[in-house]
Amino acid sequence: MNTNLQNTTSKKASAYSFSSLSDGLLRIFIKVGVLPFFLVGALVIFSVLSSHFLSFQNLTNVARQSVYLVLVSLGQMIVLITGGFDLSVGTAIALTSVVSATAMVAFAGMFPDLVWVVILLGILSGFGAAVLIGSLNGLGVAQFGVSPFIMTLGVQSVGAGIALFITGGVPVSGMPYEFGNFFGFGRVFGVPVPVLVAIVSIAVMWLVMNRTKFGAHIYAVGGNIRAAHLSGVDTKRTLFLSYLVCALLASLAGILLTARVESGETNLGGTIALESIAACVIAGVSLRGGIGRVENVVLGGFFIVLVQNGMNLTQVGSYMQMILLGSLLILAVILDQYRYRRIVGEQ
């Protein structure tokens, strides 16, 4: 240990391992993106600043809270992979909430004894609202070639207007007690129902993206829409369905949120468009389309909620949180550009 010879060799060894370490890190970055680095960074910073952060209870809490964002991010991911994005996911949530709550109240008056039928009809009505939103987006982007930015921005306003029109801005209450009790706070085998819903959705989405033609077509359309067309892919249908599935996943999150707050609210999902895009980009979904993985996006959604939770625990104010979240998104996009160039090997 203390001879000169050993000293120099160990120095050499450490220099060597340092360069191979940075090579390895670069390879991880190219392969999966910034997420592992952000995640490790967040875990280190917040566990230093708050002793409560790494506790089992807090982490399960984060897992439960992240359900909604994860669901929306999965939908956002599909649309991002096709090379677009969806700014109207927040509206899909709000409209679902308002429509399903209003429907439940109305059906409850009609069939007061059939509680579960009322709940089911309410949920279906909520999905119906999402089908409307998703179809509008899909039609505009796929059929009429409107840029996704303008189309979903417009639909976001349309949907928000409808939601306010239905309710007059007043929260809708008086839903069956069982709805909130089960979908908001219920547990099956000790696992919260929203978490179960999320797990099933994640599994289904993984299969859709990795094991179905539809999934393969989504990647193909985002990778090169003209090549996909010439390979016999129905690109319009693929785009349309992508926006539809995105709205439906947001709608599912909307149902769960409505059950959680036990009323139909027009202001649910206000910031979720930004958050879901951030979750996806941080998780390595390329804004240029064609690249992105379900499992990483789930972690991306989890990461955003983890950071928010950490900032709450360390008493970072909500205004400051907005600044940090926006900055994080921009940083992730800058790193994504670099990563895309490395993958595609542009000059």
Next chain:
Amino acid sequence: MSSSKTPLVEMRDISKQFPGVKALDGVDFTLESGEVHVLFGENGAGKSTLISILSGVYPPSAGIVKISGDEVDFRSVHDATDAGIGTVFQEFSLVPTLTVFENIYLGSELSRGLFIDRSAMVLGAQKLFEDLGFEINVRQRVSKLSRAEQQMVEIAKAFHFKADVLILDEPTASLTERETEKLFSFIRNARENGVGVIYISHRIHEFEQIADRITVLRDGQLIGTVVAKGISEAQLIEMMTGRSIGEVYPKIDRKKDGEIVLSLTNVHAWGVNGVSLDVRAGEVLGIAGLVGSAKSRVWRSVIGLQPVKSGTVTLKGVDVTNAKTRDLIKRGLFYLPPDRKNEGLQLSASSRENLNLSILNRSEIVSRIGLLSPDKKKQLADEIGERVGLSKTYFDRTVSKLSGGNQQKVLFGKGFGEERDIYIFDEPTVGVDMGTRAALYRLMKEITESGKAVVVISSDLPEVMNLAHRLLVFSNGKIAAELTGKDVTEENVLKYFFAELRATA
């Protein structure tokens, strides 16, 4: 001005390494003032890379560039322009939404006080075009111009900078004969004034008209520089390909009286003015013509990429006029697009992922519960990869990092995912090295001799002339001639290239 001892341009031992490809390997090149020096070689031989280095698009990986004896290190195209090197690139560098004169003066706008002096720029641009002998309305928006006119604007733009060195990358590819003649007299004029011209072209017959020296590149290496006077076409082709013609193009057996599988009757479409033809099984149909002759557009109408206005397209007895692309594919048509980067491949995906897209409709890959089996998919994609001769090490590699030849193999492979009856290859070997080309031609032979119909559309004359059993020459949206057997000569083909143009001029 410059003595004969110091050449205008001297490039020594130039190498350029791209990810996965060595585009140039120790190439020397010199240009004297007052000479027209032709760069000759196949697509992918390194001609474009060499002039890109000289014009400052990117630096060489190794080697020295001297201009009039002084070593230079260009960081940008702007640097090169300042040093008197004007380049007309193959890909147009015009802004389509701006007018002609705005493009000419882009980056060097004339101004009076605080404001741009539009009238001075209009006059200057008009003078420039007058000097060049081109007729053009300089207030016209570039997007409204034909490709030939855009080409002229490009050339005018290069001249506007008073270049000592003028680089022309395939300038005649989209010009008519008359426009070409104008360009040549203009080049001769520039040569008299001491300008050095680097001229890239595939058209051997042009060389005797304007070339002083010819430098031949192959696979990134310098094969030699020769004096243009007295060199034969066969010698040049052998220098270019490294082998005699017979070794490259296989002899493809033609099926006697193959049935008609695809038939066009008086098809009119955008740029297509009434085309009737039959495609037969077991036969290679060659399609030649200039840019804008509709040689490619006809087939894009057939495959549903642009509408057929009138006329009918019949596929195996069924009327498929204006059918959807994916339905035509299901009915056994395969179309290999000419632009593999924009229309053919998903650049950010691996070779295998690209091949996977073509096998999604195969029943073997769907498991009992209706999901796709990744193992089966991989197995089928790998079989295709092997069939087209793609090295196993490339299966998982991102397609954008492969060489042009290997990318083209992947693109070909997409045609073998399912059984097809008709293969339409639009520019099948653009930017592909000789070895790969020979391999791709063997695949075409295999397809044809198994009784499929093959259509080869190509700007590369030797390619269509050697592969086709029947050769259709397109001109001005129509079929100008059908050539077979001994009639298939370069002279004949070129004659018909301009047939319609002459008739209408």
